Amino acid sequence: MTNFAERLPIFTPEGNFVRMIDRQSTPHTFDLNEVSARIPLLQKIGSDIIRVKNKRDDILKERQSESSPTSRYTGTVMKLQDELRVLSxxxxxxxxEIKELGGxxxxVDQVTMEFLGEIDGCLAWFSWQPxxxxxxxxxxxxxxxxxxxxxxxxxxxLDTEDLIYPLD
Structure with a gap:
């Protein structure tokens, strides 16, 4: 059990309390430069994920066209299922690998990777895509x-006509 001193409060930008987070389980927060330095690695990993995802999608389509109640255990369907397990x-x-980089x-479909950081003193997720x-x-x-x-x-x-400014 974590005592209160080891927990951190989380607030919205307006200062409203959201929740407590456990300092020991909180991932490292990155600044923008740290995440940006990882982009060459993210590009490589991202292109690999796209390749695997496309292959997976092709196999799923092929498996769907091969599937029928009688062909459930045919060699082709079983081979496709094995390939899907490998791709998974x-x-x-x-x-x-992304987790080891801190993200x-x-x-998976958009290959969106996120890294915890701070924007204007508030915790946020920096987002990167291929x-x-x-x-x-x-x-x-x-x-x-x-x-x-x-x-x-x-x-x-910005469409300033659509912006609403509170009067209080």
Missing amino acids: KKLESYRE LLVN GDDSIQAWRPVDGEPGERIPLIVNNKD
Whole structure:
């Protein structure tokens, strides 16, 4: 049991209490430069994941076309199932590799990888996907895994007529 002194409170940017986190189980937080330094490795891992994911999708389509009640245990279907197991293990090894780098693979289909960091003093997840040359997105710690909010917002992207400003 963790005592209160070993736990950290989490607050929203507005200062509202969210929850306590256990300092011992909290992953390392990265600054943007630390995550950016990992991009060459992430690009390699990301391209490998895409290759494995595409192969998996091809096998799933092939297995679906081969599947019927009588062909459930035919050599072709069993071979495809074995290939799927191998690919699943490869995906899991890439997931572990990302974890060793301090991140998480949060969306296999989009190959979204996230690293815990801070934005304006608040915990957030930096987000990277293949095709990104830099860390271009983030999400709040209580957001949905894979959610991506741009780090830099261009003024032309803002429709100021839709913004609502509280009067209090």
